[in-house]
Amino acid sequence: MKKIGFLSFGHWSNHPAYNTRTAGDTLLQSIDLAVAAEEIGVDGAYFRVHHFASQLASPFPLLSAIGAKTSKIEIGTGVIDMRYENPLYMVEDAGAADLISEGRLQLGISRGSPEQVIDGWRYFGYAPQEGETDAEMGRRKALEFLDRLSGEGFAEPNPYPMFPNPPGLLHLEPHSEGLRERIWWGAASNATAVWAAENAMHLQSSTLKFDESGKPFHVQQAEQIRLYKEAWKNAGHEREPRVSVSRSIFALVNDQDRRFFGQEANRTDHFGMIEPGKNAIFGRSYAAEPDQLIKELAEDEAIQEADTLLLTIPNTLGVDYNVHVLSSVIEHVAPGLGWR
Template identity: 50%
Template sequence: MQRFGTLSFGHYGPLGGGHILTAQDSMLQAIDLAQGMDDLGVNGAYFRVHHFARQQSSPMPLLAAIAAKTQRIEVGTGVIDMRYENPLYLAEEAASVDLISEGRLALGVSRGSPETVVRGYEAFGYTGSTDPRGADIAREHFDLFLRAVEGEGLAERDAMSPFGGGSGLQRIEPHSPGLRSRIWWGAGNRDSAEWAGRMGVNLMSSTLLTEDRGLPFDELQAQQIDAFREAWRGAGHAGEPRVSVSRSIFPITTAEDEMYFGSRQDGDGVGYIDGMRSTFGKTYAGAPDALVDQLLADAAVQSADTLMLTIPSQLGVAFNLRIVESFAKHVAPALGWKSTQHAVTA
């Protein structure tokens, strides 16, 4: 494990007891938490994207704000639902954030997760899908997005234009030359992981896999990662791709930790999502030494270079920063991680 960061679902709304977390609260707290993690030397702050829900839905302004207030931390998504996206506008926004952050964007995209509405992407104007889940729209949008990120000319110049004219095809602007290497595909099964490898993009392995072959989740996920890397090499891509996995991990070091997470340790789960039998990863909660042993035995965590901690963002900045700091001090170094700072304060 070379890097770790947080994956926030960005929930807001009623918290119980008459307390409400607003959308503004959620975004401002995300900025504050990222600043605190940057000071600790944590590597990344990543955000889930959901539409028609009380969660983050338009991540680019948030990522730009975090990038402007931090120095080292990677900012990213896990993942943007390509069914909802105008590919060229997303390419412009992504290039802008990548330039503002000086190359710290890790843009995870995919078909997206199950929704709270029926075919919500159609309300955004993207119709005509022949797939009940809109996967064909997501792949079409991704193809055009990738061409735009690569700098391909996509619109014919107007020779009569008072703003430059000329001939040939014009690329979108701004253009960030290194962004192509920082695009990730969120894969929920082996087929999509192999496709990502052939496309030459990094892999964000999902929090669940739409497979059930009687194997523990971590072994199933490690096999998916192996298949991705084999497809990458088979396609002749240069260099080594990055791979991330996400886990719910809670070091228990205080009575408050025990109250929240003491009963959260559980095993893998099997259920149905989008009508497909799926395998879900377990929650890790316990003393730091026990977590180290468990994570060293997690085949996918050992295979990936980046670990994303799913965090209970509704519990506020101080609480989540304490979880992250505890992981950084007591667990992560034993997994091979080194802070981007000179040291993490003992």
């Protein structure tokens, strides 16, 4: 069995072919899609976070709204760029969203992806400490976020408060018990996957990673996951780790599917540069008739290593078509691979 969720980048544009012409369209359709996805048996609704772009950027209002309108589906991010975040304020937002959803938040965080603007986090009022890189700043703020999620008191109470304080140091409210155990790290390298395991975070591995061996994408990703699992075991954590991988998978079951995604068939991995001096490998898309998809996906080593598969969706094509994309995989592909 494998959990299957969707991952939306949340694009919008005033384009005649888009069903999402505005930010409001994207937000409201994201809620509707999560509700519909739950009804057809999808396990998770995840959303990307990108600043300074016509894409979703403020996840907690959206996740809270979805949490209030659903009852079973996991809700999460993939990923929040910690360079832009105030870790303490984020603890409060995340705690509220998790309580509204009654413990279904699966929060993906990371150092972030290539940005729309130069050093965008500076506009949010943040800068690395002396001698620190922006990636190190992101990891430092992630660790502070994890520490404050524990619910341990750390703040000295005012002797003359507006309301009576409990004894001892104070922690942030609202506190959601168990949320600390549902934090994921988006890792683009083997080293940061190991770091995530050492710090007791689940692993999110996307459709790209740094090229560290020249091997096919799914092989490199599977090696990353195995290193993560080994590091988790060596760290002695008592709970079991979770691992998600993202894939673009389209079952071609009608003429509309073939028109939209038939050209994706036979696509291969490709190499590029995700940032200056960092070579990356980008995983292929899968688009084929269901029987062929089953054969191709059975050879994907990383999917085999993961317990959760996130299907990247074309959110601009609207709720109905994306429900079709998800249901086609669940009904026509997943059973043949033993995922359902």
